[in-house]
Amino acid sequence: MYCRRQLVQLQHDRPSLERAGFGLAAISYDSAAVLREFASRKSITFPLLADHQSNIIRAFDVANRRYPKGTLLDVNSEQITNSLGDVPVYGVAYPSVFVIDPKGKIVWRFVSETDELRLTGAAILERSVGAISSANRLSVTKGRVEVVVTASNSEAGLGNRLWLGLELKMPPGLHLYGPQAGGSYHGLDWTMDESSCWYQSEPDYPKPQLRHFPFEETELPVYQGEVRLNRELVLKPVLSAAEPSLFRLFQNVCLDSNSRVKASGTVSFQACDNRQCYPPQSVPVEWKFRFLPPDMQRASPELRREFEP
Amino acid sequence: MRFFAALLIAHASFAAVTKDAVAIRKLLSDADVGLPVGAVAPEFKLKDQTGGERDFASLTGPHGLVLVFFRSADW
Numbered sequence: 001m002y003c004r005r006q007l008v009q010l011q012h013d014r015p016s017l018e019r020a021g022f023g024l025a026a027i028s029y030d031s032a033a034v035l036r037e038f039a040s041r042k043s044i045t046f047p048l049l050a051d052h053q054s055n056i057i058r059a060f061d062v063a064n065r066r067y068p069k070g071t072l073l074d075v076n077s078e079q080i081t082n083s084l085g086d087v088p089v090y091g092v093a094y095p096s097v098f099v100i101d102p103k104g105k106i107v108w109r110f111v112s113e114t115d116e117l118r119l120t121g122a123a124i125l126e127r128s129v130g131a132i133s134s135a136n137r138l139s140v141t142k143g144r145v146e147v148v149v150t151a152s153n154s155e156a157g158l159g160n161r162l163w164l165g166l167e168l169k170m171p172p173g174l175h176l177y178g179p180q181a182g183g184s185y186h187g188l189d190w191t192m193d194e195s196s197c198w199y200q201s202e203p204d205y206p207k208p209q210l211r212h213f214p215f216e217e218t219e220l221p222v223y224q225g226e227v228r229l230n231r232e233l234v235l236k237p238v239l240s241a242a243e244p245s246l247f248r249l250f251q252n253v254c255l256d257s258n259s260r261v262k263a264s265g266t267v268s269f270q271a272c273d274n275r276q277c278y279p280p281q282s283v284p285v286e287w288k289f290r291f292l293p294p295d296m297q298r299a300s301p302e303l304r305r306e307f308e309p
Numbered sequence: 310m311r312f313f314a315a316l317l318i319a320h321a322s323f324a325a326v327t328k329d330a331v332a333i334r335k336l337l338s339d340a341d342v343g344l345p346v347g348a349v350a351p352e353f354k355l356k357d358q359t360g361g362e363r364d365f366a367s368l369t370g371p372h373g374l375v376l377v378f379f380r381s382a383d384w
Contacts, residue, residue, distance in 0.1 A: 002380075003379040003380045003381055003382060004382060006377075006379060007379065007382065010377060017370075017375055018370065020372065021370045021371045021372030021373070022370045022372055022373055022374060022375050023368045023369045023370040023373070023374040023375070024368075024374070024375050024377075025357075025363065025368045025374065025375075025376055025377070026376075026377040026378070026379055027355065027376065027377070027378050027379070028378070028379045028380065028381055028382060029381065030381050030382050030383055032356045032357070032358065032360060034381075034382055034383050035357070035358040035382055036358045036359070036360075038358075038382035038383075039358040039382075040358075044358070047357040047358070047363050047368060048357060048358045048382065049353075049355040049356070049357055049363060050355055050356050050357070050358075051353075051355055056351065056353045056355065057378060059351035059353070060343060060344050060350070060351060060378065061342055061343050061344055062342060062343045062378050065342065073384075075384035087381075087383075087384050092380050092381065093378035093379065093380060094340065094342065094343070094378065095378065095379060095380060096343055096377070096378040097375065097376070097377050097378075098343075098344070098350065098375075098376045098378075099373060099374070099375055099376075100350045100365070100369070100373050100374045100376060101372070101373045102369055102370075102371065102372065102373055104349050104350050104352075104365060105347065105348070105349055105350070106344055106345070106346050106347065106348050106349070106350055107346060107373065108346060109339070109343060109344070109345070109346055110339050111339060111340040111342055111343040112339075112340060113340040113342070114336050114337075115380065117336070117337070118379075121375070124375055125375075128375075129372075161337070199333050199336065199337070200333070201333065201334070201337050202330065202334070232337055234337065298383055298384055299382070299383035299384075303383070304383055304384075305381075305383065
């Protein structure tokens with residue numbers, strides 16, 4: 001079910017991928033009939049490719065190793081039960097992305113052993129070629145520093161891997177200290193509020209310059225001009241057959257009255273020039289995502305995979 | 310009563326998790342399977358949802374192709 005949401009989101013992000021010069025296609029071990037029915041139901045127009053024998057999935061080395069030949073999966077609980085009526089999953093792919101250049105060489109890749117988490121098209125674009133999305137962008141100026149908040153997407157579903165950005169822009173002559181500065185320096189620091197609604201990665205801080213100042217014996221790490229930080233944010237994949245109340249909790253706790261998820265945090269820094277430092281700043285930052293509900297509809301019974309090719 | 314007990318357990322598992330940075334790093338990491346960056350992508354010719362055969366040349370844009378592998382559009 002996380003896959004179906006991802007495919008709809010890829011369709012949504014397809015124009016951005018095309019503007020950046022990339023084609024888009026998705027492969028699974030489904031039959032062409034399953035793909036046709038799904039594409040028609042969800043108006044998917046980019047190519048969905050049927051690798052029914054899993055030959056290409058194996059050639060890219062992304063066949064799920066947890067599912068040996070003969071494995072049957074209860075798709076509601078995602079448990080291997082090997083019971084009658086369960087789905088054969090031998091040859092199913094790990095959720096993966098390969099960015100391939102026009103000559104056929106792999107230039108970026110991401111393979112997830114976590115079944116529920118899915119990259120969005122815009123997140124793929126930002127992470128692989130640095131094409132920053134303008135879908136979700138806000139700007140505030142504090143202590144002479146402009147803080148621009150970005151996100152790969154403005155909509156998100158459960159298990160979506162979103163790519164958050166913070167750009168700090170300083171006028172000439174001003175600098176910020178890097179997170180490594182230590183001591184009494186207020187180094188750049190980006191924290192996220194604690195939440196049950198999402199996971200986040202640690203932020204990526206670019207390498208600061210080392211600069212010598214007359215008031216300090218050792219060189220100090222600083223940023224000048226513009227600095228961009230990124231981190232990943234994942235809406236918790238709370239669909240669980242064993243605990244259906246988790247999704248209801250998510251809806252109650254995480255969604256506002258307009259069905260949006262809000263993620264929030266703080267960026268702290270101190271701006272200085274060669275003569276003085278300005279007061280340290282703590283700027284609240286937030287991102288809002290329109291929530292895309294999960295798609296629970298399976299393929300028609302007569303199309304479902306019953307055998308192991 | 311049983312409902313509230315179940316809700317409490319759900320609440321606990323819902324509220325937990327997020328703090329363990331090591332577990333989250335593992336959860337979000339690029340797995341040690343799949344062809345590496347720099348490898349030549351295998352050739353393929355597969356049917357799409359319209360029944361047409363597609364290969365790399367028919368799918369790539371001027372800067373390349375984003376090829377997504379997904380589990381299933383059925384389940």
